[in-house]
Amino acid sequence: MNTTPTSTLERETTRASETTTREPATTTGSFATSQPWIEVTAPLGDRYSEILTPEALAFLAELHDRFAGIRHDLLAARLQTRVASANGRDPRFLPETASVRADASWRVAGAGPGLEDRRVEITGPTDRKMAINALNSGAKVWLADQEDATSPTWTNVIEGQISLFDALRGQLSFTSPEGREYTVAGRVGLTHGGEAETPTIVMRPRGWHLVEKHLRFHDRSGRAMSASGSLVDFGLYFFHNARRLIELGLGPYFYLPKLESHREARLWNDVFSFSQDHLGIPQGTVRATVLIETIQAAFEMEEILYELRDHCAGLNAGRWDYIFSIIKTFRSRGRRWVFPDRSEITMTVPFMRAYTELLVSTCHRRGAYAIGGMSAFIPNRRDPEVTGRALEKVATDKRREAGDGFDGTWVAHPDLIPTARAEFDAVFEDRSDQLHRLRDDVHVTAAQLLDIPSIGGSVSEEGVRDNVRIAVRYIESWLRGIGAAAIDNLMEDAATAEISRSQVWQWVNDNTITREGRRIDAAWLETVVTGVSDELERFDGDRFDDAFAVFRQVALEPEFPTFLTIPAYTRFL
Incomplete structure (x- = not known):
């Protein structure tokens, strides 16, 4: 018998899944409709109508019509996995997908144009000032974050889309309340020589578990529900910018957060395939980098790559969410799973080493880039001593990642880019990646991934x-x-x-x-x-x-x- 309380979210997820998957009910009255549609329930600010166009909303409705039910089913499956974990079942490498892991022949699509060199990526929200700072940072990639670095206010969600729209059209600027003007110094896109003057943009939509309550999806039977944050963020960005990105020599690139299974990766792949066909974009143009930031996904890295192989560029070691996922998964399983002070959970403890080494070896065996995570230390321009400590710790962290075979890493502040870049340059020499390092020496077991007591x-x-x-x-x-x-x-x-x-x-x-x-x-x-x-x-x-x-x-x-x-x-x- 399960003794773990079922959260409100999980109860709602289960109800939503049951509603979505049963036969459509027959409805009558003014709300019945034969076509799905999206209703905007929040006020429209300046230029919001440029993003929430009738055509864009129709595209969002199509996405929800095709994929909202599957999304709810997968969220319900997450609940079942959590219940099993709470009752003593540990994650495992799936026996039913052993043939995928054993098949040495398949590879992922790999880097798209502008993603060949990912040595240093800067992460940050998509408000206008932060977007300009990221594009002027000198990083190779900007993770334009609509997820963990963005509070999903209605303003942030839509104005973040406006920032990205403007950046891709050379019209992004910002004037602070003090009158300081910010502009993008270089051109977004690839030059004739194949170089980029600004970081390649990789947008991170919200995870499958989040909703956008200011947009409501009305299905074919007239039932209404909050829209999926994932489909909203992806859909608006793809609809408005996919063709523009191709014109710039790039493509629509995405970071995919919070996945817990290869079936969730398959759903993203289906979304990509449908969206490309729907808008007349060549198949395989999309590139996705998946964050491995849940303990469940750590056991399905190869399967996730396989499901997304036609659209996949790599995996990222999302260290902080990964630690949170382990605490959450095993929180009620007894003293063995109790973590010490947060400051003592470092990247060098055995279970974190097992996780990152497995990620690098898995990626390189399949032709995928392995991207390191973000050190939390940041400089303080008003305090040289704090800055010195931050640079030292970041250098140590990035030296370890480069030495382990990662092809790039994250930073959260422009002043950290030279330090991180130097550590990767020292290892890369004339290369732009480390895909040749297959790490055949790595053999990670389930017990090593779950070795929490060794902390x-x-x-x-x-x-x-x-x-x-x-x-x-x-x-x-x-x-x-x-x-x-x-x-x-x-x-x-x-x-x-x-x-x-x-x-x-x-x-x-x-x-x-x-x-x-x-x-x-x-x-x-x-x-x-x-x-x-x-x-x-x-x-x-x-x-x-x-x-x-x-x-x-x-x-x-x-x-x-x-x-x-x-x-x-x-x-x-």
């Missing part, structure tokens, strides 16, 4: 307080529409906040004892929360009261929401 370490009272501070301060920022926040000289996004709040939930529910001898229970946590609240510097327009409400819901309640952003989005955005 060692302990939980400290200050580690608990740090997690509460980080989670609350990030949530407050997110509620104000800022999805990437510099907190105590670290770049925090939704993934790192998820680690902080999920650790707190796990420690409370496990009755963990700190190294100082303190039992972590709900009563003591309330004193910690009160202390954090008292030390915060309040300001006009802050959202700390709402942030504490969200934190209590996602970290201190018995029911564990699968993502903190879901209740926060539903209630406050």
Whole structure:
């Protein structure tokens, strides 16, 4: 018998799946329709009509008509996997797909034009100022992030699309409230010599689990539901920009987040194939890089590559979400799975080494790029000592990745690009990748991927307080529409906040004892929360009261929401 509480999201997912997959009901009345359609339920700001055109909305309706039901089924399958994990079943390499892993003949499509050199990629949100900074950064790729680095306010979602639209047409500019003007220094696209003056854009849509509540999909029977955030982000960008990107010598490129199975990768592949045919784009033009950031996906890397092989450029080691996924998956499985202070979970602990080495060897065996993750340390231009420490730690992190065979890496700040680039240049020499390094020496087992006890370490009272501070301060920022926040000289996004709040939930529910001898229970946590609240510097327009409400819901309640952003989005955005 399952003893794990089913979250509200999971209950809604199950109901949505049941509704979508049964035979369409016969409806009558003014809301019945023979054609699916998308309803806009939020106000239209300046230029929103350029993105939410009737043709673009019709394309979104087509995507939802074909794929929304499958999406709901896959989310319901996630629930079943979580229940099985909570009841003691560990993830495994799938016996039913062993033939895919054993077949040495297949390869992925590989790099598209402008993606051949990915040594340093800069990540960041798509607001106009940050987009210009990214395009002027000197990185090889800009991960234009509509996901973890973006708070999905209606303004951010649509104006982010406007930023990308303008960037691809050479008309992106921004004037700050202080009168400072920002413009893109180079031309977006490839020159006649095949070089790019600005980073190649790879857009990251929201994950399959997220909705866009300001757009409602009405199906053929007249039933209405919130649109899929994934299909909205992908669909608007692809509809408006796919042909333009091809004209620029590039293509529509995407980072795919939060996948938990190869069947979810297959759904993305089907979306790509349909969209290319629907808009008359040659098949195989799309390129996708998949973030391996869940423990479930780590066991299906080859299958994910296989499902996307006609459109796949590589995999990325999404380290912070990966750690969160492990905590979430095994949070109620006993003391063996309890993590120490967040600061002690480094990339060199055995289970993280197994994960990254498996990713590199899997990618290179199939002709796919392996892209490293983002170090959280960032420089501070007003504090040379902080900057020096950040550069040293980033150099160490990127030296390890380059030495392991990664073909590129992420940074979150332009000042880190030279440091990261130097570490990869030292290893690459005359090459633009390391695909020749097959890493045949790597043989990772399921036990190594799940070797959590080898972390060692302990939980400290200050580690608990740090997690509460980080989670609350990030949530407050997110509620104000800022999805990437510099907190105590670290770049925090939704993934790192998820680690902080999920650790707190796990420690409370496990009755963990700190190294100082303190039992972590709900009563003591309330004193910690009160202390954090008292030390915060309040300001006009802050959202700390709402942030504490969200934190209590996602970290201190018995029911564990699968993502903190879901209740926060539903209630406050």
